[in-house]
Amino acid sequence: MALDLDVRPSDRPVDDAARSEILADPGFGRYFTDHMATARWTADDGWHDASVHPLEPFTLHPAAAVLHYGQEIFEGLKAYRHADGSVWLFRPDKNARRFAHSARRLALPVLDEDDFVAAVEALVRADAAWVPDAPDGQEASLYLRPFMIATEPFLGVRAAHEATFGVVASPAGPYFSGGVHGVNLWVTDRFVRASRGGTGDAKTGGNYAASLAAQADARDRGCDQVLYLDGEEHAWLEEAGTMNVFLVTSGGELLTPALGSILDGVTRDSLLDLAPDLGLTPVERRIGLAELRERLADGSVTEVFAAGTAAVVTPVVGIRGEDRDPEGADDGAGVVWEQQVGDGTPGAASLELRSALLDLQYGRTPDARGWLRRVV
Structure with a gap:
């Protein structure tokens, strides 16, 4: 009723x-x-x-x-x-x-x-x-x-x-005072956001409470947000803090991790739908950290961004992490690595997607999909 x-x-x-x-x-x-x-x-x-x-x-x-x-x-x-x-x-x-x-x-x-x-x-x-x-x-x-x-x-x-x-x-x-700027992500292997059968695809406060320690760790490492890996193999990209993660490739693909243990973001779904209008092919699949590092190095991943309701699209300009137990280390310490994304500035496709979504939300472009609902 x-x-x-x-x-x-x-x-x-x-x-x-x-x-x-x-x-x-x-x-x-x-x-x-x-x-x-x-x-x-x-x-x-x-x-x-x-x-x-x-x-x-x-x-x-x-x-x-x-x-x-x-x-x-x-x-x-x-x-x-x-x-x-x-x-x-x-x-x-x-x-x-x-x-x-x-x-x-x-x-x-x-x-x-x-x-x-x-x-x-x-x-x-x-x-x-x-x-x-x-x-x-x-x-x-x-x-x-x-x-x-x-x-x-x-x-x-x-x-x-x-x-x-x-x-x-x-x-x-x-969200960004003074214009959109890029952020750096810390890839954590100490903290896990979700695992198979858990509450990762539910929007519940406990998920966010459990993320605070990881976020503090990222800040201590000089990064703005944390990038989580999967809970089983610690090898596959999941989410960036409170946002979904996207990669733009030199071949025109818009890649994002498949659903399962991550949140089904409204902004995520909207960007995937808008991507073809901007000449991008949306692809949802498992994305390994190793693949990301390799493709950043060879230039076939040109942009990375995170997306959510609060910040809409947040360009990522750098990614850092730690390889633990390297050969020759006797204290169990890891070696910190860092990779720049593209030229180290917010990417053109990321900004174009951001503008396209905002223009739609504020009524500056026609709502061909019927996504807007008038209240007043």
């Missing part, structure tokens, strides 16, 4: 002047809008108490299952203001489908995909004034965070009988 969302506007919204000041420099995830959407689920009654209401803290029992067993999922998508003032979502159906998949994997109740989209739309309508303008090709949007947590107070390892779904929103400025 469809959720019946009760809309209760805030009687103390942020005033226009303060909101304008925030939108002038929102950063990412620093400020939140006036409202939130929530719905409750219980095993006996299903989904109920759905509403859009003033943003407020949650009250949780100290024994709530999410606090002890990590039964939690989330999504990330954006609302974009077009030049005519209208506000649009980009492929929210894909996020709804992935949210349902994550719920099944974490043994949480499945929210109907139409209800997911309806809740997101209702929040965007309530907080439409928080969707920033994006003049002159600049990036600015309203970032939306749907989530679900297990709220039943019970200290036992089983699926919770109570859960809460919510959506909060946060205005977001350009």
Whole structure:
């Protein structure tokens, strides 16, 4: 049954002047809008108490299952203001489908995909004034965070009988201030993001909590992000931190690791679909670290980039790693290697793909695929 969302506007919204000041420099995830959407689920009654209401803290029992067993999922998508003032979502159906998949994997109740989209739309309508303008090709949007947590107070390892779904929103400025720049990736062989049969293809908070140590290790090595290998052989590319990985070849292929233990990214899927329009052939398959290193050396891989909702397309200009237990080493230390990607600057194909996707999201080019959904 469809959720019946009760809309209760805030009687103390942020005033226009303060909101304008925030939108002038929102950063990412620093400020939140006036409202939130929530719905409750219980095993006996299903989904109920759905509403859009003033943003407020949650009250949780100290024994709530999410606090002890990590039964939690989330999504990330954006609302974009077009030049005519209208506000649009980009492929929210894909996020709804992935949210349902994550719920099944974490043994949480499945929210109907139409209800997911309806809740997101209702929040965007309530907080439409928080969707920033994006003049002159600049990036600015309203970032939306749907989530679900297990709220039943019970200290036992089983699926919770109570859960809460919510959506909060946060205005977001350009991910790259001062223009797009390249990043360096650290290939980790100390940490594993996912393994076969695990939760790698679900969007759950535990995956991200477990990534923080690897991210800190990458920073200590002078890199911006971590590049994970597979959990079994430690030989195959998976993901770069919070983003999917892509390679551009001299033969015009757009390569990316096949799905399985990695996240089915909405940006990933969109770029693969757009690639032929830009003269690239999309290819999804296993990609070995050895292949990447060899092809960077011989020039047959010309560009590397990472892709996700927050940064859209992030060019990679260098990759570093460590060969452990080299011949002659008696202390078990590894030898650090480093390879430049292309000429060490963001690649043309990466930037072209980025522009093509952004132009579509902001309504600057026609939406031939029907990916945009008008909200306001």
